[in-house]
Amino acid sequence: MPDHHRPEREGTESPGFELREPGVGDLGWVVARHGEIYHESYGWDASFEALVAGVVGRFAEDHDPERERGWIATVDGRQAGSIFCCADDAETARLRLLIVEPWARGLGIGGALVEACVEFARAVGYRRMVLWTDEFLTPARRLYAAAGFRLVSAKTEVAFGQESVAEDWELDLTS
16 A cells, blocks of 8 residues: 655645555566666766676565565656565565656655664564665665764775775664
């Protein structure tokens, strides 16, 4: 069942958005838009799109619908964002593939996606949630911190054709 949201923004009219499970064509969109947005915005090469394709492919072929889920955010029926909750192990969920289209940023979609993912993980009994991100993804890092995640490690690496600082974040779901 879709979740309907109409963000409250003082003095401005903004479109509402909906969060729903992925349908036909959505998984391909997730792969393509991750590749395109990260290339255009950060210069990442096609190896990042390949990583995303692997995550999406595994989800499509083998996810446990009782313990793993994906969401697509839409604005007026147009794909605007995504997030996935995937199992690392029986007690640990992994937040994956958060993205919001540049044209849809500022509508509250990112926060709603993170909230839906965390609430789902908690509801199905995971004890903790982890994620990987990059130091320069400041808006996403703010969303994770606001949801209660804490940075647990960081290391400089060369990935996707760029040097960056990869970060691991964690959230205790039992409190």
